Structures are given as C-alpha cells and as structure tokens.
C-alpha cells in the first residue's frame with residue numbers, strides 16, 4: 001500500500017531528550033488504517049505519551065516521520081482530537097460552553113444555534129444532556145472525562161488520540177465510559193490511537209495492540225492482532241475461546257519478553273528490526 005493510501009504511517013521514529021543518554025525509543029514503525037482502533041501498551045517510561053504527542057503534533061521526534069493521509073504531521077491540527085488523563089476543561093465555562101468552544105474553532109463560520117446543536121448531539125452521546133449548564137468543578141471525575149471525550153468527538157477529528165483516558169476512574173465508571181466509547185466509534189467509524197495500561201481494556205476496544213519493549217531504546221516489539229470477534233462485551237468476553245490466549249500473550253509480554261528486547265537494543269543488536277505480527281490463539285510464534 002502506498003503512503004498516500006495508508007491512513008497513518010510512522011517510520012523510523014526515535015526520540016532523545018538528552019544528547020548524552022540513549023534514546024527513549026528508536027526505530028518505531030507502524031501503520032494505522034482508517035477506522036482502526038489501535039491500543040499501545042508498555043511499561044512506564046517506554047515513551048508511549050511521547051509517541052502520542054508526536055502524532056498530535058505537540059512534540060517533535062528526533063528522527064523519523066509520521067505521515068497522516070500523505071501529509072507530514074507538523075504541529076497540532078483540528079484533524080486530530082486529543083483526550084488526556086487530566087481532562088483539561090476550561091473551569092470558568094459550563095459543560096456546553098466547553099464543547100461549543102471547540103466546535104467554534106473547528107467550524108468558525110457556523111451560526112450559534114448550529115454550534116449549540118452540534119455540541120448537544122455529542123453531549124447526548126456521552127449521557128450528559130442534564131449536566132450541560134454545570135461548571136467542571138461541579139462534575140465527578142467520570143463526568144469530566146466524558147466532557148473531554150464529547151469535546152474531542154465534536155470536532156469530528158480524522159484521528160482521535162487518547163492518553164490513558166480512563167486511568168483515574170473507578171472500575172464501574174470506566175466500564176460505562178468504555179461502552180460509550182465503543183458505541184460512538186461504531187457509529188462514526190472513528191480512527192483511534194489509545195494508550196492504556198489495562199490489558200482487558202485493550203482486548204475489549206482494539207483491533208490491534210502495539211506492544212512496546214522497555215525503555216530506553218524501546219521498540220514496538222510486537223503487533224498483536226485482536227483475534228476476539230467484534231461486538232465484544234465486558235461482561236462476557238472472557239467466555240470467548242480466544243480470550244485467554246490473547247490475555248496470556250499480552251501479560252507474558254509485559255512480565256517476561258518486554259525486557260529481553262531492551263537488552264538487545266542497548267547492545268545495538270536490533271538494526272533493521274521489524275515487529276513480529278502475532279495472532280494469539282491462531283498463530284502464536286515461539287518467542
């Protein structure tokens with residue numbers, strides 16, 4: 001597939017914050033197709049947020065390229081919506097005003113009623129119609145996170161970048177918002193790149209999972225294809241015969257294999273390395 005047809009292509013990405021230290025990550029190569037939901041998992045400090053920030057255009061890589069729809073990513077753009085763990089809402093604005101503000105920046109020529117209608121549509125999708133006049137300080141953590149998600153979706157970005165958006169939520173709220181996210185993504189065919197530390201969250205939501213080895217010198221070690229059929233449900237997916245092969249594969253990586261590659265990378269033994277593509281339960285190569 002040519003670069004022009006690939007939705008997002010990341011090639012040879014590396015990042016060093018200090019000249020006298022090894023790079024945080026190097027040789028990062030992956031692709032995302034339009035409409036794909038991609039999760040990235042790896043131990044703390046391997047550089048997941050840095051990669052997301054490069055895709056958002058908020059940070060420059062030391063080398064390599066990130067190309068979205070044939071254009072190099074250079075600086076932030078309303079084509080990419082970002083949701084951070086801290087919701088970053090404007091505290092003096094109501095819920096509705098926070099979302100309208102984003103809509104107005106994307107669609108500056110729209111009339112006020114048009115902007116409000118559009119914002120309300122996305123607040124309804126995340127179940128917040130009754131909270132539209134509240135200020136962020138009057139909301140629970142889960143509600144704030146929903147406003148962040150509604151705001152990101154309301155600008156109708158070509159790609160949504162989620163940095164552990166549910167990390168600070170209790171399990172029950174997290175589950176409800178995961179379901180809402182799945183529902184909206186299904187309706188809008190949204191392309192998503194999401195960081196998570198939660199293996200079950202990745203299995204529930206993703207089409208494929210990028211596994212990063214430990215940093216420094218972190219790499220994308222494996223691209224794991226989600227072999228569980230679509231239409232997954234949190235309450236029942238563990239009954240699927242593909243669930244445990246998938247889960248065990250991911251946990252084994254985090255516990256055992258994530259450090260092996262780091263040692264090889266630090267010794268310079270990974271020149272020309274390509275990530276292994278794995279289909280757990282169908283085709284799991286010897287590691």
Ligand SMILES: Nc1ncnc2c1ncn2[C@@H]1O[C@H](COP(=O)(O)OP(=O)(O)OP(=O)(O)O)[C@@H](O)[C@H]1O
Pocket residue numbers: 017024042043044045046047048049050051215
């Ligand atoms: N602005 C910065 N200046 C210097 N070092 C930085 C900067 N931002 C990140 N780092 C370092 O880069 C490494 C990767 O950080 P990053 O936040 O991308 O990792 P992460 O995988 O997202 O971690 P976590 O899972 O803990 O959020 C860390 O060692 C961090 O200390």
